[in-house]
Structures are given as structure tokens and as C-alpha cells.
Amino acid sequence: xxxxSSFKFRVSSxxxxxxxxxxxxxxxxxxxxxxIPYCLSRxxxxxxxxxxxxxxxxxxxxDGLAQEITxxxxxxxxxxxxxxxxxxxxxxxxxxxxxQLIGILxxxxxxxTFEDGxxxxxxxxxxxxxxxxxxxxxxxxxxxLSVGVQAxxxxxxxxxxxxxxxxxxxxAFWLMREAGFSNINLDLMFGLPGQxxxxxxxxxxxxxxxxxxxxSPYGLILEEGTPLxxxxxxxxxxxxxxxxxxxxxxxxxxxxxxxxxxxYEISNFARPGFRCRHNLVYWHHxxxxxxxxxxxxxxxxxxxxxxxxxxxxxxxxxxRGTAVAGDEELSAEMLRSERLMLGLRLRAGLxxxxxxxxxxxxxxxxxxxxxxxxxxxxxxxxxxxxxxTERGLLVANELIVQLL
Ligand code: SF4
Numbered sequence: 001x002x003x004x005s006s007f008k009f010r011v012s013s014x015x016x017x018x019x020x021x022x023x024x025x026x027x028x029x030x031x032x033x034x035x036i037p038y039c040l041s042r043x044x045x046x047x048x049x050x051x052x053x054x055x056x057x058x059x060x061x062x063d064g065l066a067q068e069i070t071x072x073x074x075x076x077x078x079x080x081x082x083x084x085x086x087x088x089x090x091x092x093x094x095x096x097x098x099x100q101l102i103g104i105l106x107x108x109x110x111x112x113t114f115e116d117g118x119x120x121x122x123x124x125x126x127x128x129x130x131x132x133x134x135x136x137x138x139x140x141x142x143x144x145l146s147v148g149v150q151a152x153x154x155x156x157x158x159x160x161x162x163x164x165x166x167x168x169x170x171x172a173f174w175l176m177r178e179a180g181f182s183n184i185n186l187d188l189m190f191g192l193p194g195q196x197x198x199x200x201x202x203x204x205x206x207x208x209x210x211x212x213x214x215x216s217p218y219g220l221i222l223e224e225g226t227p228l229x230x231x232x233x234x235x236x237x238x239x240x241x242x243x244x245x246x247x248x249x250x251x252x253x254x255x256x257x258x259x260x261x262x263x264y265e266i267s268n269f270a271r272p273g274f275r276c277r278h279n280l281v282y283w284h285h286x287x288x289x290x291x292x293x294x295x296x297x298x299x300x301x302x303x304x305x306x307x308x309x310x311x312x313x314x315x316x317x318x319x320r321g322t323a324v325a326g327d328e329e330l331s332a333e334m335l336r337s338e339r340l341m342l343g344l345r346l347r348a349g350l351x352x353x354x355x356x357x358x359x360x361x362x363x364x365x366x367x368x369x370x371x372x373x374x375x376x377x378x379x380x381x382x383x384x385x386x387x388x389t390e391r392g393l394l395v396a397n398e399l400i401v402q403l404l
Contacts, residue, residue, distance in 0.1 A: 035292030
């Protein structure tokens with residue numbers, strides 16, 4: 001890991017003082033990520049960089065964010081490039097007032113150059129939205145909402161420490177529609193403690209019946225250090241076994257495909273034309289700039305990240321003029337491996353030639369690892385692309401590790 005000081009942004013108060021010749025402009029668009037590190041309470045499975053909402057410090061955080069937006073927009077790697085997507089993630093961005101969120105968005109719009117039709121996504125949790133807030137967000141330019149529904153059984157939501165009841169999630173969805181949103185994602189979770197296949201089926205039925213544009217069914221991951229992980233170690237929770245999880249995932253795939261969704265990434269399904277632009281930036285290994293506490297960026301072959309704690313982030317911005325806490329120049333090999341890892345998550349897979357380049361092989365049959373996965377039906381080659389098969393989807397992460 002290189003020292004922070006080895007990476008410097010060019011700081012300027014103006015974003016338009018020098019206009020580089022058109023031929024020197026980098027035409028590649030990039031994504032913006034804005035981290036809002038606050039939640040109503042902490043879910044029992046969560047290891048994200050998020051904290052209980054603390055009104056006393058929110059304004060300081062927003063001031064720091066505004067400063068970072070101004071400073072970053074003048075960096076050479078970004079100047080004269082267009083933003084294709086903005087993603088407010090967290091945490092629970094919708095915990096803030098709509099005027100605060102639109103203030104950040106307006107600041108970004110003024111500081112950066114947005115593409116026409118830029119996607120602006122915001123993560124919204126039930127219990128933190130009402131109609132006036134949603135209307136202000138819609139009118140202020142938020143184009144897509146991602147709602148953390150997870151399950152439609154109150155006992156399961158309580159078990160994993162969600163701060164909302166199922167009826168609040170259902171109501172939030174209709175309020176979003178009423179406010180004008182026509183691009184809504186529902187996050188759902190399977191493999192929860194005490195969740196039966198019937199529960200999961202009921203959650204999927206509800207999700208499909210309300211007609212969202214996008215659904216993300218995720219399997220629960222027991223992250224070290226979380227209360228659920230602790231309970232699991234002490235043998236206090238009964239989780240669905242691997243076989244039940246496979247049934248749940250397969251059920252999600254079948255039901256969502258039947259309902260007309262495209263399965264475009266392992267855990268993501270969209271109606272035609274509604275794939276998440278921002279997440280595609282990550283999966284296509286395109287560049288992005290993350291701002292806010294702990295946010296990561298990938299620009300000009302480097303990966304860098306901000307101070308994790310909101311207080312340290314705010315202090316660093318005001319004292320040093322940057323909150324970057326660490327950065328790393330990625331070698332050509334690391335970049336290729338990342339491309340393989342991310343590309344294989346997409347159902348479309350990876351171009352065969354790129355796949356061969358990453359593994360430094362002339363021919364697929366020259367690699368025992370590859371031929372074994374092909375023969376065992378975990379990988380396939382289709383129309384010039386290497387793809388993970390239906391059989392391989394549930395163990396995709398292990399497959400990728402085996403390949404690398
Ligand atoms: S709402 Fe999301 S970010 Fe917040 S604690 Fe729960 S899982 Fe974590």
C-alpha cells in the first residue's frame with residue numbers, strides 16, 4: 001500500500017479555468033458514489049461503514065462532503081469527463097432530509113459535468129420516507145430508488161434487526177410510485193435465520209406482484225464481528241442449510257425470469273432497459289469516484305479510499321484538504337484479475353480472448369483448471385464469451401478463486 005501523500009489531487013477553486021484541447025480529453029464517463037454513513041439502527045448482519053444517526057454531526061459531515069465534491073471535481077483525472085451515474089449509498093441515505101440530499105446532488109451537478117439522462121440512484125429504507133420527501137427527491141432529480149425490503153415477514157425482519165415492519169416496506173413502495181418514481185429496485189434477502197422456503201416464496205410473490213423494475217435477491221452473508229455471526233458461533237441460530245439456500249436462489253431465478261425480468265448479474269434482475277447503470281460501472285470495470293467517509297475510488301489505474309470514521313473524514317478534509325487515507329497503484333496483473341472477477345459475475349460473461357489474456361493461456365484446453373470447470377458444467381463458452389452456468393452461479397465466488 002503506498003503512502004497517502006504519494007497521491008495528490010490538483011486543487012483549484014475553478015473547474016473551468018483551463019479548457020484542454022478536445023483531442024486530449026478523456027471521453028470515458030465515470031460513476032460518482034456518495035456515502036451517507038447513517039442509519040436508524042444497526043441491522044444484526046451489517047458490517048458496512050455506518051453509524052446511528054447523530055443529528056449533532058450531520059451538518060458537519062455534509063459540509064465536509066461539499067468541500068470534497070468541490071476539491072475532487074477539479075482533479076486532472078476527472079476534468080472534462082462526464083458523469084454517467086450518481087449513487088447515494090450507505091448507510092441509509094433516505095434518513096437525511098430531502099433538501100440535504102438534493103443539496104448534495106445540486107452541488108455535484110454544478111461541480112461535475114453530467115451526461116444527459118444521468119442515472120441518479122438513492123438507497124431508501126422503509127420508515128425513513130414519506131410522500132413529501134419522495135416528491136422532493138423526484139423533483140430534485142433522483143431517478144431511481146433502491147428499497148431495502150429484505151422480507152415480508154415481521155418475525156424475520158425483527159430477527160435480523162431491521163428497523164422497519166413489512167407493512168412499512170409495502171407502503172413505501174406505493175408512496176414511491178405516487179411520487180413519480182418509475183425505476184425502483186427491491187432488495188430481498190434469503191438464507192435468513194428461521195426463514196422457510198414458504199417464507200421466501202411469499203416474499204418473491206409480493207415483490208413480483210407489485211411490479212418493480214429491478215429486483216436484487218441476496219443471500220445472507222455472516223460477516224465476522226456482526227451480532228448474527230456471533231450468535232452463529234454460539235450455535236444460537238438456525239440457518240437454512242445449503243440445499244435450502246440453493247432452492248431459494250433457484251426459485252428466485254425461475255420466478256423472476258418467468259415474470260419477464262432479465263437475469264443480468266448473479267444477484268440482479270431487471271426489466272428490459274432498467275439495468276442499474278451505476279453497478280454496471282463496477283462490473284464493467286469502469287472508473288468511479290467515491291466521496292464521503294470510507295468511500296473507495298478507482299481512477300487512472302489506482303484505487304484509493306477515504307478516512308473511515310465520519311469524524312476523521314470531516315477533520316481530514318478541513319485540515320488536509322483531502323480525506324484520502326490510503327491508495328494503491330494496481331499492477332497490470334491485478335487489473336486483469338479484477339476484470340475477470342467482475343466480468344464473470346455478469347451473465348453475459350467475459351470475452352474469450354480477454355479471459356485467455358487474464359489467465360495467460362493460448363487455448364482454453366491448455367489450462368487444467370479451466371477444462372475441469374468446463375467439463376463439470378460450471379463454466380461454458382457461448383457466442384465467443386466465457387460464462388458461469390446456472391449450476392455455477394451459487395458457487396461463483398469459489399469458481400473465480402479457483403480460476404485465479
Ligand atoms: S440499513 Fe443497511 S446499511 Fe443500515 S445497518 Fe441495516 S444493512 Fe446496514
